[in-house]
Amino acid sequence: MESQWLSLLDVTIDFDQSHLFFPRIVTWILVALLAIILITRYRLLAPGLKRAGRVLVGREGEFDHRRFFGTLALTTAYFYLMGVLSDVFPNTGYSFLIMSVLFVFLLSLLYVGRPTRRQFVILVLNALIAPALAWYVLAQLFRITLP
Amino acid sequence: MDILSHLTPMFFALIAAGTSIGIIFGAIPGMTATMAVAVCLPLTYAFGLENGIALLLGLYVGGISGGMVPAVLINIPGTPSSITTTFDGYPMAKRGEGERALKIGIVASVFGGLFSAAVLFFFAPVLADFAIKFSYVEKFLIILLALTVIASLCSNMLMGVFSGVLGVWLSLIGTYSITEGGNGEPRLMFDFMQYYLIDGFSLLPVLIGIFGLTTVLLDAEKGFKDETGQGPISLKGGAKFRFSVFKGQLLNLVRSSSIGTFVGILPGVGGSAASVLAYSQEKNFSRDSSQMGKGAPQGIVSSESSNNALTGGALVPLLSLGIPGDSTTAILIGAFTLQGIQVGPLFIGNNLDTWYLMIIALLAANVLMFGIMYFAIRHIARVIEVPKYILYPLIIMMCVVGAYAINYGIMFDVWTLLIFGVFGWVAHKIGLETVPLIIGFILGKSAEVYFVKSLESYGNYSIFFTKSPIAMFLWVLIAVSLAFAIYLRVRNRRQASVES
Numbered sequence: 076m077e078s079q080w081l082s083l084l085d086v087t088i089d090f091d092q093s094h095l096f097f098p099r100i101v102t103w104i105l106v107a108l109l110a111i112i113l114i115t116r117y118r119l120l121a122p123g124l125k126r127a128g129r130v131l132v133g134r135e136g137e138f139d140h141r142r143f144f145g146t147l148a149l150t151t152a153y154f155y156l157m158g159v160l161s162d163v164f165p166n167t168g169y170s171f172l173i174m175s176v177l178f179v180f181l182l183s184l185l186y187v188g189r190p191t192r193r194q195f196v197i198l199v200l201n202a203l204i205a206p207a208l209a210w211y212v213l214a215q216l217f218r219i220t221l222p
Numbered sequence: 223m224d225i226l227s228h229l230t231p232m233f234f235a236l237i238a239a240g241t242s243i244g245i246i247f248g249a250i251p252g253m254t255a256t257m258a259v260a261v262c263l264p265l266t267y268a269f270g271l272e273n274g275i276a277l278l279l280g281l282y283v284g285g286i287s288g289g290m291v292p293a294v295l296i297n298i299p300g301t302p303s304s305i306t307t308t309f310d311g312y313p314m315a316k317r318g319e320g321e322r323a324l325k326i327g328i329v330a331s332v333f334g335g336l337f338s339a340a341v342l343f344f345f346a347p348v349l350a351d352f353a354i355k356f357s358y359v360e361k362f363l364i365i366l367l368a369l370t371v372i373a374s375l376c377s378n379m380l381m382g383v384f385s386g387v388l389g390v391w392l393s394l395i396g397t398y399s400i401t402e403g404g405n406g407e408p409r410l411m412f413d414f415m416q417y418y419l420i421d422g423f424s425l426l427p428v429l430i431g432i433f434g435l436t437t438v439l440l441d442a443e444k445g446f447k448d449e450t451g452q453g454p455i456s457l458k459g460g461a462k463f464r465f466s467v468f469k470g471q472l473l474n475l476v477r478s479s480s481i482g483t484f485v486g487i488l489p490g491v492g493g494s495a496a497s498v499l500a501y502s503q504e505k506n507f508s509r510d511s512s513q514m515g516k517g518a519p520q521g522i523v524s525s526e527s528s529n530n531a532l533t534g535g536a537l538v539p540l541l542s543l544g545i546p547g548d549s550t551t552a553i554l555i556g557a558f559t560l561q562g563i564q565v566g567p568l569f570i571g572n573n574l575d576t577w578y579l580m581i582i583a584l585l586a587a588n589v590l591m592f593g594i595m596y597f598a599i600r601h602i603a604r605v606i607e608v609p610k611y612i613l614y615p616l617i618i619m620m621c622v623v624g625a626y627a628i629n630y631g632i633m634f635d636v637w638t639l640l641i642f643g644v645f646g647w648v649a650h651k652i653g654l655e656t657v658p659l660i661i662g663f664i665l666g667k668s669a670e671v672y673f674v675k676s677l678e679s680y681g682n683y684s685i686f687f688t689k690s691p692i693a694m695f696l697w698v699l700i701a702v703s704l705a706f707a708i709y710l711r712v713r714n715r716r717q718a719s720v721e722s
Contacts, residue, residue: 081682081684084682084683084684085681085682086677086681086682086683087681088674088677088678090405091405091407093398093404093405093674093678094397094398094404094405094406094407094408094409095407095409096674096677097394097669097670097673097674098391098394098409098410098670101387101390101391101394101666102391102410104387105384105387105388105391108380108383108384108387109384111380112380112381112384115380127651137444137445138443139442139443139444139445139446142442142443142445142446143439143442143443145442146438146439146442147439147644150435150618150640150643151640153618153622154622154633154636154637154640157622157633157636158633158636161633166631171622171623171626175619175622178615178618178619179615179616179619182614182615182618183611183612183615186442186446186610186611186614186615187611197612198611198612201612201616202615205616205619206619209619209620209623213264213265213268213623213627216268217265217267217268218268219264219267219268219623219627220626220627220630220631221623221626221627222622222626222631222633222636
């Protein structure tokens with residue numbers, strides 16, 4: 076009797092399909108958990124989404140759109156242009172150096188807003204010195220691969 | 223004797239450098255020990271294993287310790303684990319005892335750190351010896367237990383479980399590795415993704431994205447406002463620190479360090495849990511707790527000794543089972559893999575020299591942390607004033623280096639950093655729990671191998687319950703952790719309803 080019950084738990088894993096065996100189980104668990112979350116919180120879901128929408132378009136709450144989306148845009152541009160430029164200067168780290176100088180300066184400027192003359196000088200020096208130092212120490216001294 | 227050859231001036235210089243950088247990261251609110259390790263990871267690529275470990279452990283200890291500085295001076299914990307330091311540290315600073323409060327914290331921290339290093343030294347090899355006997359079944363159950371404990375201690379258990387499973391799911395993207403006994407076929411992605419994701423997402427870009435870029439995005443969203451509303455309190459003047467303040471604090475030190483070490487051993491439980499637990503125990507059991515919360519040294523002692531004790535504790539499951547104890551050790555596991563070291567039950571036995579060097583590095587990091595912080599606390603305190611508009615662009619730059627260099631120059635790893643940086647921000651917004659997600663991501667692939675190989679060998683699901691007494695015991699632990707979480711939830715709900 077016991078062995079009959081146990082045989083219900085028998086499993087054979089086809090080697091050709093073995094790559095899907097565990098991911099399928101995990102996916103089903105994930106779907107089940109998501110369903111439970113949606114069922115238990117459906118009352119909070121719609122107002123939450125509406126509020127998130129209002130915050131993102133700037134109608135509610137304190138959300139610094141300029142700095143947040145500016146960070147995202149500058150970071151995306153930094154990564155993209157670094158990739159493009161690394162084809163021009165392969166395996167030298169120059170792409171990293173040039174793009175980092177621009178990125179550090181522009182992102183700092185975005186965060187400061189309207190810098191005083193003193194702040195502006197600090198931003199420029201920081202944008203020139205820090206990436207150059209990082210490039211020299213990492214790429215030249217330590218021989219670490221840089222874009 | 224081989225060990226002595228590694229104890230070079232460079233080894234200790236790197237510990238000192240790591241500790242100093244870690245203290246600076248910890249001292250800046252919003253920047254954590256995890257971020258320090260993530261950002262400085264590229265520096266270890268150039269060093270050998272021993273020197274790399276020296277730097278990383280210095281960063282870890284320094285990062286945890288530095289959190290007390292803003293906690294005392296501006297009432298904002300530099301790291302989550304310093305939350306309870308604010309309760310008594312800030313009131314002391316307000317009445318002109320800022321330096322005294324910090325030095326009490328420094329001494330308590332070094333005690334907690336050394337205590338947990340001793341526990342690590344004696345306990346990890348015993349646990350590893352025991353874990354060597356585990357088969358695939360028990361190894362899978364250990365991972366299941368780790369994920370259950372992490373998820374059950376999250377603020378929302380359901381979201382914690384979901385996050386952990388999501389982490390496992392993300393780790394499975396890519397091919398089922400032939401070297402692990404798989405069939406080499408891709409899954410969980412479209413055909414056009416195969417070029418980039420054939421080996422899945424690399425661990426370190428994922429971690430650097432979630433712990434580095436996400437933090438920057440969260441602060442950018444707030445617009446870098448001055449959270450304190452006032453400058454830091456000056457350390458000049460005020461009552462002097464004397465070691466006599468520790469008279470009668472031995473029990474507090476030992477109890478809080480034990481709690482911190484134990485919480486560190488539990489996978490995924492954060493440092494804030496350790497310090498809150500130690501603080502509340504001191505409040506419950508001390509003879510006179512009437513001054514706690516108003517500037518009592520005993521509060522700082524319990525908070526700081528417990529959060530530094532976390533460091534050694536979190537390394538216990540990492541080095542004996544291959545399971546990270548917290549988010550920082552999650553990054554350490556990636557750094558070890560980079561150096562060709564596979565942490566797990568065989569690690570200590572097969573790498574005895576490395577093991578001893580790690581203990582020496584941990585001890586030295588704690589002693590150096592004490593020296594640096596005790597004698598230079600007035601200078602370190604000024605770190606709080608460094609503006610984030612200078613720091614954050616540099617952090618993103620260093621994140622790029624870490625992500626790009628990990629696989630010797632793959633641009634997709636840099637994009638992975640951005641993808642998971644944004645994902646971490648979204649996860650934060652919708653209430654996903656980062657730590658179970660990360661631990662699930664790290665352990666997911668191993669869980670698959672252990673699960674599938676167990677079933678291929680035995681052909682029946684019941685093997686997970688009947689394989690051995692250890693397997694049964696692990697199921698009991700899983701049930702206990704779930705029951706404990708439910709008990710805590712019910713108790714908190716009752717308390718909340720009584721209070722309201």
